[in-house]
Each structure stands twice: as structure tokens, then as C-alpha cells.
Amino acid sequence: MKxxxxxxxxxxxxxxxxxxxxxxYAQDAARLRFENLNKLEAKxxxxxxxxxxxxxxxxxxxxxxxxNDADAKKVGQAIAGLKGIYxxxxxxxxxxxxxxxxxxxxRAQLSSPGWERLANVRSKKNNQKVDVFTMFSGDVMSGxxxxxxxxxxxxxINVIGPIDIDLLAELSGKMxxxxxxxxxxxxxxxx
Amino acid sequence: xxxxxxxxxxxxxxxxxxxxxxxxxxxxxxETAPPELPAKVLPxxxxxNTRSFFRFAYAAACVAFVAIALGVWFQxxxxxxxxxxxxxxxxxxxxxxxxxxxxxxxxxxxxxxxxPKQFINRKAVxxxxxxxxxxxxxxxxxxKSATVALSKEEKYAYDQLMLALSITSSKLKLVSDKIEGNxxxxxxx
Numbered sequence: 610m611k612x613x614x615x616x617x618x619x620x621x622x623x624x625x626x627x628x629x630x631x632x633x634y635a636q637d638a639a640r641l642r643f644e645n646l647n648k649l650e651a652k653x654x655x656x657x658x659x660x661x662x663x664x665x666x667x668x669x670x671x672x673x674x675x676x677n678d679a680d681a682k683k684v685g686q687a688i689a690g691l692k693g694i695y696x697x698x699x700x701x702x703x704x705x706x707x708x709x710x711x712x713x714x715x716r717a718q719l720s721s722p723g724w725e726r727l728a729n730v731r732s733k734k735n736n737q738k739v740d741v742f743t744m745f746s747g748d749v750m751s752g753x754x755x756x757x758x759x760x761x762x763x764x765x766i767n768v769i770g771p772i773d774i775d776l777l778a779e780l781s782g783k784m785x786x787x788x789x790x791x792x793x794x795x796x797x798x799x800x
Numbered sequence: 801x802x803x804x805x806x807x808x809x810x811x812x813x814x815x816x817x818x819x820x821x822x823x824x825x826x827x828x829x830x831e832t833a834p835p836e837l838p839a840k841v842l843p844x845x846x847x848x849n850t851r852s853f854f855r856f857a858y859a860a861a862c863v864a865f866v867a868i869a870l871g872v873w874f875q876x877x878x879x880x881x882x883x884x885x886x887x888x889x890x891x892x893x894x895x896x897x898x899x900x901x902x903x904x905x906x907x908x909x910x911x912x913x914x915x916p917k918q919f920i921n922r923k924a925v926x927x928x929x930x931x932x933x934x935x936x937x938x939x940x941x942x943x944k945s946a947t948v949a950l951s952k953e954e955k956y957a958y959d960q961l962m963l964a965l966s967i968t969s970s971k972l973k974l975v976s977d978k979i980e981g982n983x984x985x986x987x988x989x
Contacts, residue, residue, distance in 0.1 A: 661957070739974065766964075778973045
């Protein structure tokens with residue numbers, strides 16, 4: 610009887626470790642590498658770099674929870690399971706000032722197994738390319754990647770953890786999530 | 801010539817007049833007992849003098865109007881024309897106050913307090929009126945705009961998250977709009 614309990618405990622512990630490892634792997638797999646974009650900083654006119662995860666993210670969530678506003682609640686709901694957000698936005702003064710292979714390298718990462726293309730928009734105007742990828746581990750979303758590029762700008766967004774995409778898109782321009790048109794370099798906060 | 805003394809003072813005789821007198825004797829006044837009043841006498845109600853009533857009502861209305869006007873005047877004149885605060889509360893939509901819930905007031909906002917005096921004088925009356933009209937609304941907004949004390953780390957974290965979310969939501973909206981636009985174009989063909 611004792612050996613049965615011992616074996617059961619060992620099995621449960623092993624299952625927990627495996628589950629944790631799978632989760633960590635899924636999170637790591639959803640994380641994009643931005644190193645190749647670093648060289649663009651020197652060329653770009655404007656650079657936006659945001660890395661928010663771990664304690665910083667928890668702190669921000671706590672601040673959001675203090676706000677009793679309905680939109681704030683929605684944002685809080687949309688990012689409840691969020692593990693991190695990494696953003697890189699490069700805006701260039703002139704057209705075709707960057708090498709498209711730099712963005713293609715990011716897109717290549719998204720062709721690895723696990724990522725599924727959710728949206729793919731191509732526009733001849735400004736040679737705009739928009740890609741949205743998602744990664745799922747089981748039924749749970751483990752990552753989102755958005756890559757937007759045109760002749761004068763590149764924007765790469767990597768979200769780790771589940772996030773309500775529709776709700777977040779709906780909240781654009783609300784709360785203090787201003788509508789930012791990075792491509793045109795215009796910031797349009799809500800009046 | 802015929803004398804008419806009989807007609808005036810009944811002296812002498814005048815057969816014709818006498819005949820007429822006799823003929824009309826049935827209608828001659830006879831003193832009898834006075835007629836009895838009806839048993840039920842209707843009470844006499846004095847009509848109210850409506851004209852004086854309206855005069856009184858008019859005077860009362862005038863007094864009330866003057867009292868209200870004075871009250872309003874004193875209330876307005878007692879308000880402090882703090883232009884910067886009022887501008888923040890009324891010019892900014894509620895959404896701005898929501899930001900104020902979590903983000904402390906910046907130095908740039910404080911600089912608004914030191915607005916030019918000339919500007920205050922010109923705009924003071926309009927602003928005071930707005931304050932009076934929107935007194936309740938202002939109170940509500942003031943309650944909403946009560947700032948939450950945040951540490952530097954909390955503010956930084958919140959700003960970073962909001963920046964990341966703003967860019968993310970903006971891009972997702974862009975994709976959504978593009979897809980919807982394409983769908984509409986395809987349907988329209």
C-alpha cells in the first residue's frame with residue numbers, strides 16, 4: 610500500500626513537472642527574437658521599444674485593477690492571462706531605408722511549427738504587409754505576433770500568453786489606449 | 801275758456817275728468833299689508849375682488865424673481881475663477897479624467913494654473929456660468945478625477961503597458977479595418 614502511494618506521488622510530481630515544462634516551452638516558443646532588428650535603430654528616425662513582463666507587468670495589472678472604469682475593467686479582462694508584451698516600432702524618414710530581409714527574418718520565425726497565420730493583408734499602396742499569427746497550446750492561446758511593414762516603417766508586436774484580440778481591437782482609442790498611426794507618424798489621442 | 805282748476809287742485813267740477821277718475825278708480829292705490837318675504841332667504845355672497853388678487857400675485861412673483869436673481873448673482877460672484885481647473889474639468893472629456901485616475905498630475909498641467917491674468921478676466925464670466933450650470937456634473941467629475949497615488953515604478957509599469965497595448969490595439973484595429981474593407985469591396989462587386 611505504501612509503495613502504491615509513493616508511486617502515485619512520484620507520478621503526480623512528474624506530471625506537474627511535465628506540465629510546467631510544457632507551459633514554459635510554449636511560452637518560450639511564442640517568444641520572438643528581435644536581435645536582428647537592433648541594427649535598424651541607427652537608421653530609424655523614431656524607435657519605440659517596449660518590453661513588459663514579469664514583475665513590471667504584474668505591477669501594471671495591479672494599477673489597472675485600481676481603476677474602476679468600465680473600459681479599464683475590459684482592458685484588465687483582455688490581458689488577465691498575459692505573460693508579456695514586446696514591441697518594436699521603427700519609423701524611417703525616407704522610403705525603402707531599411708532592408709526587407711530584416712523583416713523577412715521575423716516572418717521566418719513565424720513559419721516555425723506552432724504558429725498559425727490568422728490574417729495576411731497585402732496592399733500595393735506603400736507596399737504594406739500585415740501579418741497576424743497566433744500560437745495555441747491545447748485550447749489556450751500562448752502567443753500572438755503582429756508584423757506590419759511598409760516602405761517607411763516596421764512594427765513587430767509579440768504577445769506572450771492569452772489575450773482577447775477582438776476586445777483589444779475594440780478598445781483602440783478608448784480608455785487611455787490612444788489611436789496611434791505609427792505608419793504616418795501621427796499620434797491621435799482621443800479627445 | 802275752460803277752467804282746469806279741478807284737474808290741478810280739485811276745485812270746482814269737471815264732469816269729464818270725474819268720469820275718467822271713476823273709470824280708473826279700480827286702479828287706485830290702496831294701502832294694504834306689506835308682502836311677506838319668502839321663508840328661505842339666499843345668503844349673500846360677496847364676490848372676491850379678482851383684480852386685487854392678481855395684483856398681489858404679481859407683486860409676489862416679482863419679489864420671488866428678484867430674490868432668486870440676487871441669490872444667483874451672489875452665488876456666481878462667490879465662485880473663484882480658477883481657469884486652469886475649470887478648463888481641465890470641462891474642456892477635457894471624461895476619458896481624460898479616467899487617465900487622471902491612475903496617472904498623477906504632470907508638471908505641464910500645473911503650469912496651466914499660472915494662466916495669464918488677462919485671459920482669466922476675459923473668460924471668467926463664461927466660465928463662471930459654465931460652473932453654475934454644470935455644478936453637479938463638476939462635482940461628479942471631481943470625484944472621478946481624484947488621483948490615485950502611484951509610485952514611480954507603478955506609473956512606469958502602467959505607462960509601458962498602456963503604450964504596448966496602444967500599439968497592439970492600433971495594429972489589430974488596422975488589420976480588422978483592412979479585412980472588413982476587403983470584405984465590403986468583395987461584396988460590393
